Amino acid sequence: MQTSAMAQLKNCSDWPDEALVRDAVTHLTPYQPGMPVSEVKRKYGLTEVIKLASNENALGPSPVALRALAEAAGQLHMYPDGSSYDLRHGLAKLLGVHMDQVIVGNGSDELIKLIAEVFLNPGDEVISWQPGFTQYGWAAHIMGANHFSLPMRDFQYGLADLQQVLSPATRLVCLASPNNPTGTILTRSQLEQLLEMLPAQALLILDEAYGEFVDRPDYPDGLDYVKAGHRILLLRTFSKVYGLAGLRIGYGIGSPAAIDYLQRVRNPFNANSLAQAAALAALSDKEHAQASRIAARQGRTYLTGGLTEMGVKVVPGEANFLLVDTGYPAPEVFEGLLRQGIIVRPCQGFGLPTYLRISVGTPGQNEMLLEALAQVLADCRRKYDYSGKE
Ligand SMILES: Cc1ncc(COP(=O)(O)O)c(C=O)c1O
Numbered sequence: 318m319q320t321s322a323m324a325q326l327k328n329c330s331d332w333p334d335e336a337l338v339r340d341a342v343t344h345l346t347p348y349q350p351g352m353p354v355s356e357v358k359r360k361y362g363l364t365e366v367i368k369l370a371s372n373e374n375a376l377g378p379s380p381v382a383l384r385a386l387a388e389a390a391g392q393l394h395m396y397p398d399g400s401s402y403d404l405r406h407g408l409a410k411l412l413g414v415h416m417d418q419v420i421v422g423n424g425s426d427e428l429i430k431l432i433a434e435v436f437l438n439p440g441d442e443v444i445s446w447q448p449g450f451t452q453y454g455w456a457a458h459i460m461g462a463n464h465f466s467l468p469m470r471d472f473q474y475g476l477a478d479l480q481q482v483l484s485p486a487t488r489l490v491c492l493a494s495p496n497n498p499t500g501t502i503l504t505r506s507q508l509e510q511l512l513e514m515l516p517a518q519a520l521l522i523l524d525e526a527y528g529e530f531v532d533r534p535d536y537p538d539g540l541d542y543v544k545a546g547h548r549i550l551l552l553r554t555f556s557k558v559y560g561l562a563g564l565r566i567g568y569g570i571g572s573p574a575a576i577d578y579l580q581r582v583r584n585p586f587n588a589n590s591l592a593q594a595a596a597l598a599a600l601s602d603k604e605h606a607q608a609s610r611i612a613a614r615q616g617r618t619y620l621t622g623g624l625t626e627m628g629v630k631v632v633p634g635e636a637n638f639l640l641v642d643t644g645y646p647a648p649e650v651f652e653g654l655l656r657q658g659i660i661v662r663p664c665q666g667f668g669l670p671t672y673l674r675i676s677v678g679t680p681g682q683n684e685m686l687l688e689a690l691a692q693v694l695a696d697c698r699r700k701y702d703y704s705g706k707e
Pocket residue numbers: 371372423424425426427450493496497524526553554555556562565566567
């Protein structure tokens with residue numbers, strides 16, 4: 318009896334054979350998030366660690382959102398409102414669209430997957446840019462669609478490249494503006510050019526996760542183009558300027574018909590009750606959102622100055638992070654910073670072997686980053702520049 322139970326257990330642990338898993342899934346690699354603070358503390362025996370790796374809001378969440386969250390906590394025994402009515406209503410009013418044009422997701426990440434589930438059949442084509450946000454390609458692959466990555470040119474979007482790959486099989490063109498990890502934007506004239514070349518069977522996914530941080534006058538508001546009836550699905554999030562990344566809540570805006578299809582494939586209670594309450598309250602806290610914008614802009618300027626002074630090349634960007642080229646192997650610089658208790662994002666995975674993505678922190682954190690990086694780069698110089706290349 319015991320032997321057969323053991324045999325069964327072995328069978329279970331071997332199960333499933335790859336042949337039983339959908340082809341699309343066997344080729345997937347899971348998303349690699351930045352290292353959590355607790356892990357770095359454990360690994361390096363540190364008590365203080367700062368994370369500048371995931372483009373979170375350095376000011377933290379809005380106090381108004383926190384109060385709403387505390388109030389909502391008393392109702393945690395109840396299921397959330399599955400339709401996120403109040404939040405969708407609040408968003409629609411603020412944005413000047415109909416509530417039927419708004420969907421709420423468990424982070425905008427979830428919405429990317431829902432879009433893929435609604436629009437992609439095996440063999441359909443999805444186009445995005447590299448280096449760029451990896452979730453568009455991941456969602457395409459889950460559905461067995463083909464994903465094409467166009468190269469950014471000097472870290473800018475290139476539409477000539479797009480024109481060459483658009484085909485009758487193109488279903489989605491996905492881009493983030495500002496882009497992650499470059500921080501660069503799609504300008505108004507580029508957006509209009511793109512919409513003109515978009516084939517009738519294709520939808521533009523315009524991801525404005527960092528849109529609130531942009532000051533440039535040539536930055537288009539995607540909402541204007543949704544309202545004008547273009548084939549755009551806009552993605553926005555409460556994770557960045559609103560400082561609610563831990564609650565996982567984002568939203569999409571599009572035509573009522575497109576949003577209706579997305580509603581059909583989401584989980585019944587995809588946005589939890591605390592997230593809905595906090596997000597709605599955060600919308601009303603204009604002061605916190607404005608302070609977050611100012612902090613990002615000032616931090617960007619401060620970091621750009623300090624980094625440039627130490628010989629690090631900074632890609633001019635518009636978001637709450639910077640893409641920088643230290644000239645030395647990113648994993649090594651990353652590790653050197655980790656030892657000093659600072660987590661950044663090494664960018665070799667984006668095809669940028671000497672680049673780091675650094676989120677703007679508080680003024681104190683930014684200062685610590687510059688000091689620590691100066692030390693790490695001094696070590697790199699000693700190792701690579703004086704004793705001959707490794
Ligand atoms: C471009 C871009 N889009 C979407 C997201 C996901 O945001 P959310 O936290 O709403 O899932 C991120 C997160 O970093 C991002 O960089």
